[in-house]
Amino acid sequence: MGVSFEGTTFCIHTFGCQMNKHDSERVAGMLEGLGSLPVGTIEEADIVVFMTCCVREAADTRLYGQVASMKNIPVRDGSPYEKRYIAVGGCIGQRDGEKLVKQLPHLDVVFGTHNLASLPGLLASAIESAGHSVEVLEGGAEFSTALPADREHAWAAWLPITVGCNNFCSYCIVPYVRGREKSRPLEDIAEEARRYVEAGVKEITLLGQNVNSYGRDLYGEPRFDAVLDALDDAGIERLRFATSHPKDLTDGVIERFGTLRSLMPALHLPVQSGSDRVLKAMNRRYTRKHYLGLIEKLRAVVPDIALSTDIIVGFPGETEEDFMDTYRLVEEVGYSQVFTFIYSKREGTPAASMEDDTPREVIQERFDRLVDLVQRKAFEANQAELGAIVPVLIEGTSKRDEAVLAGKSPKNQTVHGPVPAGRTADELVGTIVPMRIDEARTWYLSGTVVDD
Incomplete structure (x- = not known):
């Protein structure tokens, strides 16, 4: 690579999930290792990297708007370049590839979810050729954990244990842009955790599209409980994980909430809907009864465990009865936090072809009702902490x-x-x-x- 990045500046804008945040730390680590310096704003940066999410339509709109607006921002004083170089990675990069540079001609680099390590070379190629550099791979040979990282906080670390997803929920684009599920060897995870502990990290968050199915591809059956044991043995003070799929949450993992010193009493367990009919259409592969049974088991182990969830309102064909099943489930569980979303059609997913004639104003009214309930329940949950x-x-x-x-x-x-x-x-x-x-x-x- 003949291009030098010494003395240049970069900033990274990250949209979406914790995995994207982790990937952004790896991008920062690579660029800093080449001599580029992080800055806080686009105006100060010679290189701008967008790490993107395509789970909801709003993320697409936000990316296209921000990249388009950069045409009018002048290059900083002292920049070694005559222009600002713009790169797009993450899930939108993986999904759209060449399409992005056709729609945004001033975009310089596109890379996907499987080839973070290619970014420096792609940037160098774009700078040398004054053209576009696009590379989107269908799969990666290594986890991005093999790359250097510049963590946002010295006391906290993301630790991916799986990448990709095998679930193919009918509304979700993730399996198509992150690929099929792949687990890291348990020994690699434990060794990385030990390094973090030795470096003074207080809290580790394990990452995966579905951490509960960890190890099925390596060991023939899920071994996520063994991961939790290994992290606890490593001496970490606080241990969290995201995200869990209810169909794969085992009794062994539930029991760890009562036995492991480091495992925090909080669990994000996305339900998406409280209606069995909608859950089936979503291809979630569990029922309302099964989900509530998991909640009962969790509270038997940790009575005051803090539960959070995701809920989609307005999935194609959702009726008022379906919505009320969800509403009543939220009342019954009493979540500490709920991330609520209005259904967003993602082209390429099975749900995108499902017909729905529910008026938008009806969906919005249901959403508003649910948000009111969520806020009331969250307030009630927090009152238990008074005086503690x-x-x-x-x-x-x-x-x-x-x-x-x-x-x-x-x-x-x-x-x-x-x-x-x-x-x-x-x-x-x-x-x-x-x-x-x-x-x-x-x-x-x-x-x-x-x-x-």
């Missing part, structure tokens, strides 16, 4: 006030509290401190740091 002493991992300060700490409880609740007298925010970031909860709102808790 909670260990909080300090992540930084409030965006509104640098004198106020911001962190996460074991249940993944956001917690705010004033910087204690005689201490500074900088010395507390990345540490776990006890806080007494004095106020509980819908989406956050407020408290006071107390003596150990």
Whole structure:
């Protein structure tokens, strides 16, 4: 590669899931390793990388709008280039490939989900040729964990254990852009975890489109409970994972919530719908009864476990009765957090060809009803923390006030509290401190740091 990146600047804009955030850290690690420096804005950057998501239509619209608007942003003073180089990776890059440069002629590089390591070479080729460089592979030989990384936080790390997905939910584009499910060897996962612990990492989040099916391709059966055991043995203080598919959540994994020191009492378990008819049309392969049975087992092990979920409103053919099945399930479970979405058609998925004549205003009214319920239940769940002493991992300060700490409880609740007298925010970031909860709102808790 004849092009030098020494003294150049870059910024990365990341859309979508935690896996994209992890991939962005790897892209940053590669560019920094070549001598490029990270900056916070497009205006300051010689190279701009978009790590994209195509799960919902809004992400497409956002990407095309942002890339198109960059035509009018002048190159920074001191740039070694006559133009700003723009690269698009992630799921939209994988899905659209050459189509992107046809629709956005000032785009320079497109790469997919399977070839992060190609980005420096593709950028160099685009710079040397003053043309476009596009490379989208159908599969990758290695996990991106083999690449250098610039982690966003020294005290937290993403740790992918699988890539791809075999589930083919009828509304989801992910298996088509991330490929079939592939697991990392357990020994590699455990070794990476040990390195993080030795480096002072406090919290690891295991990643996969469906972590619960980890190991089926390697060992003939899921071994996710063995992964949890290995991470706990590695000495990590806090362990989380995302995302779980209800059809693959085993009793062994549920039991770990009661036996493992490090496993936090919080679980994201996407239900998507409370209607058996809609679940079947979604190809989710579980029933409402099965899902509620999992909730019962989880609460038998950890009665106050914090549960979160995803719900799609307006799936093709959803009736008022179907919606009310979902509404009643949310009432019954009492989630701490629910990510609610109005169905977004994704071309290439089976659901995209399903007919639906439900008026948009009806879907919106159902969505609004559900959001009201979600907020009420989240507020009720947080009231249980009033007066409790909670260990909080300090992540930084409030965006509104640098004198106020911001962190996460074991249940993944956001917690705010004033910087204690005689201490500074900088010395507390990345540490776990006890806080007494004095106020509980819908989406956050407020408290006071107390003596150990």
